[in-house]
Amino acid sequence: MGLFGNLFKKKFETVSPARAKEMQLDGALLVDVRESHEYKSGHAAGAKHIPLGSxxxxxxxxxxxxxxxxxxxxxxRSAQAAAFLAGKGYKVTNVSGGTANWRRQGLSMSK
Structure with missing residues (x-):
């Protein structure tokens, strides 16, 4: 059920990392919800770090x-965060396959 349970039923879109990168370049804010050690080991370039629990x-x-x-x-975890944020009125989109997929698609990474 996850950290936020089933309380938030609002819908959100899921897009490929390539589409997410386009959206980021158009002004969307990319938020990485992994734990600190995961984020520090490498993250999508330009991602703001806010762990899921925070x-x-x-x-x-x-x-x-x-x-x-x-x-x-x-x-x-990003789907849980997206559901929570959608329930709070944010325009939110989940990145399909996460950082692993971002990396596989050859998109820019930072440490």
Missing amino acids: VQNRLSDLPLEREILVICQSGA
């Missing part, structure tokens, strides 16, 4: 007027 306490770090892209390692 999302609900860091809403002030996420602009309501801006598209939010969420990414994790495989897409599961």
